Structures are given as structure tokens and as C-alpha cells.
Amino acid sequence: MSTEESTSSISSSSRLTQLSTLISQRTAQITEYLKLKGLGEPSFDANGLVELPIAKEDAEIQKARVELIDATKELRDLVVGARETLRYLAWDHNDTLSLHAVYHYKIAHTFPLDGTITYTELAQKTNMIEANIRRLVRHAMTNNIFREVAGAKNTIEHTAASRLLREDTQLQCWVGLHTEDLWGVTTKTVPALEKWPRSEEFRETALQIEHGFTDSWFEYLGKRPDNLKRFGVAMASFSSGEGFEIEYLAEHPVWGSIGNGKVVDVGGSIGFACVTLARAYPGLRFVVQDLPKVVDGAQGKIPESLRDRIEFMAHDFLTEQPVKDADVYLFRWIFHNWSDKYAVEILRNHIQALKKGAKIIVNDGVLPEPGVLSKWDEKLMRTIDLIMLTTVNAREREVDDWRSLFYRADPRFRFLGASKPKESKMWAIEAVWDPDGEFSEKDAAPGALLGNSPERAAAQAALVEDGDK
Numbered sequence: 001m002s003t004e005e006s007t008s009s010i011s012s013s014s015r016l017t018q019l020s021t022l023i024s025q026r027t028a029q030i031t032e033y034l035k036l037k038g039l040g041e042p043s044f045d046a047n048g049l050v051e052l053p054i055a056k057e058d059a060e061i062q063k064a065r066v067e068l069i070d071a072t073k074e075l076r077d078l079v080v081g082a083r084e085t086l087r088y089l090a091w092d093h094n095d096t097l098s099l100h101a102v103y104h105y106k107i108a109h110t111f112p113l114d115g116t117i118t119y120t121e122l123a124q125k126t127n128m129i130e131a132n133i134r135r136l137v138r139h140a141m142t143n144n145i146f147r148e149v150a151g152a153k154n155t156i157e158h159t160a161a162s163r164l165l166r167e168d169t170q171l172q173c174w175v176g177l178h179t180e181d182l183w184g185v186t187t188k189t190v191p192a193l194e195k196w197p198r199s200e201e202f203r204e205t206a207l208q209i210e211h212g213f214t215d216s217w218f219e220y221l222g223k224r225p226d227n228l229k230r231f232g233v234a235m236a237s238f239s240s241g242e243g244f245e246i247e248y249l250a251e252h253p254v255w256g257s258i259g260n261g262k263v264v265d266v267g268g269s270i271g272f273a274c275v276t277l278a279r280a281y282p283g284l285r286f287v288v289q290d291l292p293k294v295v296d297g298a299q300g301k302i303p304e305s306l307r308d309r310i311e312f313m314a315h316d317f318l319t320e321q322p323v324k325d326a327d328v329y330l331f332r333w334i335f336h337n338w339s340d341k342y343a344v345e346i347l348r349n350h351i352q353a354l355k356k357g358a359k360i361i362v363n364d365g366v367l368p369e370p371g372v373l374s375k376w377d378e379k380l381m382r383t384i385d386l387i388m389l390t391t392v393n394a395r396e397r398e399v400d401d402w403r404s405l406f407y408r409a410d411p412r413f414r415f416l417g418a419s420k421p422k423e424s425k426m427w428a429i430e431a432v433w434d435p436d437g438e439f440s441e442k443d444a445a446p447g448a449l450l451g452n453s454p455e456r457a458a459a460q461a462a463l464v465e466d467g468d469k
């Protein structure tokens with residue numbers, strides 16, 4: 001054995017040992033926590049826990065969980081080896097295929113939760129050839145979706161995952177959106193980049209190649225009411241997930257700093273962000289702007305006690321902003337749907353309306369520097385970024401991208417930084433309208449962590465470690 005070989009085998013075996021020790025420690029920590037709280041352990045059984053019920057305030061255990069997820073993946077990838085990792089990565093779409101079949105044929109709905117079904121019965125219920133339904137379901141089983149009853153060949157029962165595909169409507173819509181609306185489209189992303197290599201247009205994406213039309217993603221959905229409904233439910237489920245709560249936005253110091261000020265929620269949908277903010281800040285008044293069909297009838301859905309402080313206005317943000325005296329213009333989950341070209345246009349459409357010192361608060365994702373977050377969290381953000389590319393030619397942005405976006409829109413926008421509470425997946429990106437050059441990054445709302453210094457990566461890491469400062 002050469003020295004090089006023996007050194008590399010020592011270092012790789014020591015990494016394997018480190019990982020297995022970490023895995024054992026974190027598993028013990030989590031198991032102890034679940035025991036102390038009187039909670040069961042997760043299991044694949046149909047009535048098993050479908051997620052670890054770790055309370056938000058138990059940050060140490062949350063951290064242990066993410067470390068365990070990362071360490072198990074790293075250990076697995078190392079043991080599988082680069083060659084086989086690549087080989088099998090290249091056919092991962094077959095996981096999507098079997099999941100798609102389970103969703104499409106509503107297999108989870110074909111038999112009761114406490115019951116069983118044979119492949120012969122399943123074939124009849126789905127109007128499929130038995131051999132086909134069996135191979136699709138057996139593939140899904142390798143992902144713990146259904147399992148065969150011990151000692152009863154060709155008979156299947158539910159697992160925790162198949163129970164969710166039966167009971168959790170939001171998750172079903174999520175699976176449907178990704179396996180039906182987006183899967184085929186995703187495969188056309190590289191062809192779209194080949195065809196329109198520098199495009200920032202939302203009509204020049206994988207979607208138009210897949211369908212051979214010029215409709216945008218939202219026009220596509222608009223013409224398919226069932227798909228639109230499914231998209232809406234899937235998005236609601238995603239944004240109601242952990243780390244996306246509007247309460248985190250409400251913690252931002254800017255709201256307290258504007259006293260009895262006025263906030264315009266641009267593209268604010270039916271006003272749910274403003275409802276949370278209005279409850280937290282009784283002095284604030286809100287104008288929620290969105291497309292006419294969205295705001296139509298929305299006022300009636302606002303809790304009565306808040307109606308005098310939240311008004312709705314139909315407004316297309318690709319045209320000039322009509323509300324001229326606001327203290328804050330909020331853009332929650334708007335810019336990641338738009339390429340830089342359009343994001344700049346949207347910002348410029350506000351210039352005529354901005355008074356000196358007016359704040360722009362963007363509540364959106366911020367792409368991390370590689371390696372700052374856990375791989376698990378990083379992959380989530382990078383996946384959203386790819387979906388934006390595939391569907392609308394838009395993007396998630398790093399802190400520097402946000403800074404240059406404001407600068408490109410107009411140098412009189414002063415970028416103040418980006419901050420987020422530790423548990424939040426959404427950031428508050430802050431800028432101020434500064435026509436006379438009076439503001440600097442030190443003028444971020446007090447308490448907001450600056451994310452734009454050379455120490456940004458360290459600051460991001462500190463956020464993850466220590467929470468909001």
C-alpha cells in the first residue's frame with residue numbers, strides 16, 4: 001500500500017468514525033428528549049409519528065436533528081462511494097415515477113388505513129395490469145410508502161407515508177404539483193437554457209418548451225382551475241411549514257420604529273401578513289395591493305376588529321405605485337418570482353411614490369454562501385432556486401445580489417442589510433430611500449443584523465448558531 005493510499009484510508013476511516021460517533025450522540029439526545037416529553041419514536045407504521053414533534057423553543061434538539069440528518073447522509077454517501085452515488089443519482093427520477101403513480105392512481109385511497117389489499121384487487125380498482133401496479137408500488141415501498149404484510153405475500157398495508165397520502169390534503173397537492181405539473185417541465189430546463197441562454201423572460205422557460213405554447217406559468221395555471229387550486233393548496237402548505245411563519249416578520253424592529261405609520265403590502269394577496277402585523281402593532285395602518293381578482297372581496301375576510309386599519313387596493317406592481325406617503329413598502333415573496341430585469345422595474349415603479357427615509361422591506365429567501373447552512377437547509381433553498389428558473393426564469397438571491405438589485409434600480413436606494421430570526425427560513429431585506437445620501441448601513445432598524453459586511457458568512461453562521469441578535 002502506498003503512503004498516499006494509507007493516509008487517505010486513515011483520514012476517510014477517521015471521518016467515518018467521527019460521523020458514526022456524532023450520529024450515535026445525536027440519536028441518543030433525540031431519543032432522550034422524546035422519552036422525557038412522553039412522545040413516541042418515529043416509525044414507518046401506519047399510525048407512527050410522521051414527524052419529530054420537537055418544540056420550536058427546544059433549539060438544541062432541533063439542531064441535533066439537522067446534524068443527524070446531515071451526518072447520516074454524509075456517512076451514507078461516503079459508504080456508497082462517489083461512483084455508485086453518481087450512478088444512482090442519475091436514476092433518482094424513478095423515485096418520482098413511483099410516487100407519481102401512487103398519487104395519480106390514488107392508491108392510498110383504495111383500502112382503509114387499518115386494512116390490506118392484494119395486488120390483484122389493486123389492479124382491478126386502478127384498471128391496471130397487475131404486474132404494472134405491483135412494480136410501481138413495490139418501487140414506492142423502497143421509500144417506505146406502503147409495505148407488504150409480513151408473511152402474506154402480494155398483500156400490502158399502509159405505512160406512515162401512505163397514511164399521509166390519504167389524509168393530508170395539503171401534502172397530496174404538493175405531491176401532485178411536483179409530479180404532475182412540474183416533473184416533465186423540469187426535464188426541459190437545460191433545453192430552455194440552450195435555446196434562450198441569457199433570457200430574463202418568463203415566457204422563455206422550460207414550461208414553454210414542454211408544452212409548445214407561449215403561456216407563462218401563471219397563465220398556464222389560470223387556464224386549468226384544478227391545477228391552480230392544487231398549486232394554491234400546495235403553496236399554502238409550504239408557507240405554513242416551519243420557519244415560514246409571518247410571526248418572524250413581525251419580530252423585525254422596523255415595525256416598532258414607525259409608530260403610527262403606514263405600510264403598503266405590495267402583492268399582499270388577501271392580506272394575511274398584514275393581519276399578523278396589525279395585531280402585533282395596533283398603531284399601524286395597512287394598504288394591501290394585489291391584482292383585481294385577488295383583492296376583490298378580500299376586505300370582508302379581514303377580522304372585523306382590524307378592518308378599519310387594513311384596506312385593499314387593486315394595483316399592478318408593473319405600473320407606478322399610487323400610494324405616495326407610506327413609511328414601509330413590504331414585498332413578501334414577490335421578487336423571487338421575477339428575474340432581475342423585472343425586479344428592477346418593480347422597484348423603479350416605486351421611486352415617484354417614495355418619501356425620504358421610506359423603507360423597503362423584502363421578506364424573501366436569501367441564498368446562503370455554500371457550506372454556511374446545513375446541507376439539508378441549503379438544499380431546500382437551492383431547490384427553490386431551481387424551480388424558479390424552470391418555471392418563471394426568476395431566482396433566489398444572495399445578500400450581494402439583493403444589494404446590487406437595489407443599486408441597479410437606482411443608486412438612491414440605500415441597501416441596509418438582511419436579517420432573520422434563527423428559526424426563520426425567510427429573511428427581511430431592508431433598504432431605505434435616500435435621495436440626499438444621508439443614510440448608511442448603520443441605519444438599519446435597530447436590532448436587525450447587518451448581512452452585508454465582509455464578515456457576512458460569519459454573521460450568517462452566527463445567526464444559525466445563536467439566533468437573532
Ligand SMILES: C[S@@+](CC[C@H](N)C(=O)[O-])C[C@H]1O[C@@H](n2cnc3c(N)ncnc32)[C@H](O)[C@@H]1O
Nearest residue numbers: 267268269290291294315316317318332333334
Ligand atoms: C407568491 S405570492 C405572495 C403573496 C403574499 N405576499 C405572501 O406573502 O404570501 C405573489 C403575489 O403576487 C401577486 N401578483 C402577481 N403579479 C402581480 C402584479 N403584476 N401586480 C400585483 N400583484 C401581483 C399574486 O397575485 C400573488 O398574490
